[in-house]
Amino acid sequence: MDNIFQPVTEQRNAKSAELDRLDVLEIIRLMNEEDHTVAAAVQQALPQIAAMIEAIVQVMSRGGRLFYIGAGTSGRLGVLDASECPPTFGVDRKLVTGLIAGGEAALTTAIENAEDDEEAGAREIEAQVTANDAVVGIAASGSTPYVIGAIRKARELGALTASVACNDGAKLSEAAQYAVEVSVGPEVVTGSTRLKAGTATKMVLNMITTTAMIKLGKVYGNLMVNVQATNQKLRERVVRIVSEATGAETETASAYVQAAEGDARAAILMLRFGITREEASEALRQCREHFGDAVAKLEKKSLA
Incomplete structure (x- = not known):
């Protein structure tokens, strides 16, 4: 043994x-x-x-x-x-x-x-x-x-x-x-x-x-901006994420989340840069869905 x-x-x-x-x-x-x-x-x-x-x-x-x-x-x-x-x-x-x-x-x-x-x-x-x-x-x-x-x-x-x-x-x-x-x-x-x-x-x-x-850009700060809003708890989390990322009131954040069809990333970009959902989606696509890169790209564009 x-x-x-x-x-x-x-x-x-x-x-x-x-x-x-x-x-x-x-x-x-x-x-x-x-x-x-x-x-x-x-x-x-x-x-x-x-x-x-x-x-x-x-x-x-x-x-x-x-x-x-x-x-x-x-x-x-x-x-x-x-x-x-x-x-x-x-x-x-x-x-x-x-x-x-x-x-x-x-x-x-x-x-x-x-x-x-x-x-x-x-x-x-x-x-x-x-x-x-x-x-x-x-x-x-x-x-x-x-x-x-x-x-x-x-x-x-x-x-x-x-x-x-x-x-x-x-x-x-x-x-x-x-x-x-x-x-x-x-x-x-x-x-x-x-x-x-x-x-x-x-x-x-x-x-x-x-x-x-x-x-890979699926988190912004420490916020899970890519979370899928598949139930009530997660839908509420998406609204909180948008509110915390932009400083918007809950009611405003909720309206943008609805306009973005539950996509926290799109809602944040729409709020921050005054763009449409389609423009937000295109920015993400161009950045291979890396949210931080999309933010940087739109910031640079807004300063140009």
Whole structure:
């Protein structure tokens, strides 16, 4: 047994050795204390995370897509992050795609053996990815065959490749061009990487897509100007965004949002520059939907 390599995420946590003897408050206090270490572990990896994101932004700025691929918890987190990009940032659902070992059924039902199929990961990538895209392999252990096979195939195709793991010296890191390793240490429940490793992974994925969308002009200041007003809460948010971006009263902002058919970007441009919805849409089109660039372009035009 001593000769079998165990990644840190599979090792026992000395602090939780008597876990089953603790009362409820003691258990959750211990979990909370361990969770406090996750942000510090992510902080240590910030330079690697930044390098990865900068490379991904370059790919997406050229029209490329972003793919996440993982198994189990890692795969589910990738699918979750990808699925939240269209409503939050108003982008096409194909811009960010989450792939999981075992397919859609694995989102709600554990298909544990799917992660062992390296060729399945390679086939998934070959069927969808081009040399113009970026692929991020996610694996807490850093040794999942399905994910390693996917990253190797993506690299073979000429796509940008990156990885996110929660162990140092991960095998997955060797396959990717940009490797992120967030060393979270042993879990409270031995090997249960849906805990600290899952939290760390979610934090990193938040950074990837949020930063990428900011750099692609989907955020103005800290306002999500590309949000899709698909329900009452979001329709009210769009009005607040327009009001905060322009200083207009709520009633005025609401009228412009209605005139812009719910598009916060168009409403802001119409208010700020006294232009029509069609002119606002044309400015955005000319700037490849980058809102900050559209504002700068219209400001320059207004000063000419």
